[in-house]
Amino acid sequence: GQSLEQPSEVTAVEGAIVQINCTYQTSGFYGLSWYQQHDGGAPTFLSYNALDGLEETGRFSSFLSRSDSYGYLLLQELQMKDSASYFCAVRGNTGGFKTIFGAGTRLFVKA
Amino acid sequence: DTGVSQDPRHKITKRGQNVTFRCDPISEHNRLYWYRQTLGQGPEFLTYFQNEAQLEKSRLLSDRFSAERPKGSFSTLEIQRTEQGDSAMYLCASSWVLTSGRATNTGELFFGEGSRLTVL
Numbered sequence: 001g002q003s004l005e006q007p008s009e010v011t012a013v014e015g016a017i018v019q020i021n022c023t024y025q026t027s028g029f030y031g032l033s034w035y036q037q038h039d040g041g042a043p044t045f046l047s048y049n050a051l052d053g054l055e056e057t058g059r060f061s062s063f064l065s066r067s068d069s070y071g072y073l074l075l076q077e078l079q080m081k082d083s084a085s086y087f088c089a090v091r092g093n094t095g096g097f098k099t100i101f102g103a104g105t106r107l108f109v110k111a
Numbered sequence: 112d113t114g115v116s117q118d119p120r121h122k123i124t125k126r127g128q129n130v131t132f133r134c135d136p137i138s139e140h141n142r143l144y145w146y147r148q149t150l151g152q153g154p155e156f157l158t159y160f161q162n163e164a165q166l167e168k169s170r171l172l173s174d175r176f177s178a179e180r181p182k183g184s185f186s187t188l189e190i191q192r193t194e195q196g197d198s199a200m201y202l203c204a205s206s207w208v209l210t211s212g213r214a215t216n217t218g219e220l221f222f223g224e225g226s227r228l229t230v231l
Contacts, residue, residue, distance in 0.1 A: 022124035042224050050219035087153045091218055097208055
């Protein structure tokens with residue numbers, strides 16, 4: 001089976017940097033994704049890591065350590081619009097590479 | 112292509128009734144997924160299709176739930192004899208996945224806006 005753990009809530013101030021951690025357990029692992037979901041909206045893809053290391057996309061970066069079954073999403077220069085839920089998601093190499101989501105981290109950005 | 116579309120966006124029904132949701136994926140995508148999401152939780156995997164073949168159904172899914180994807184295009188999710196516990200947002204997503212031996216792309220999921228079900 002697969003399971004993911006991430007903090008339920010994080011609060012930060014505008015302009016700051018925040019890191020959202022994710023640990024996972026899976027019987028087969030191919031990659032770790034991050035999705036953002038605003039209230040009332042659909043989840044949208046942010047990033048994907050299949051190999052160890054850091055992937056950077058603008059203000060967002062994502063890190064993966066396969067040996068530690070651990071990853072994080074780093075958000076820099078926080079803006080009010082970044083207030084949303086962030087989900088880590090595991091893509092397994094069994095079961096046809098389907099994607100399983102964590103419970104999500106609610107990020108509150110304060111002025 | 113305008114993305115993944117779902118219909119209806121909202122459905123209110125009485126316990127015991129049957130409901131059906133439709134999903135139209137991005138046309139060039141070969142994968143279609145159904146997820147269920149309740150407040151404060153992440154999307155919970157229900158089932159997925161590779162073209163027209165249903166490849167996996169969650170073991171947590173009751174026999175009251177059935178999904179089809181005729182001709183590998185749109186998909187329907189039917190819930191029979193609805194219960195109050197079925198109240199949730201039902202999300203459809205599509206993706207393009209390379210599965211010849213190993214997945215070599217991100218498998219990014221494109222979600223629809225969801226169908227919110229309320230069972231009274």
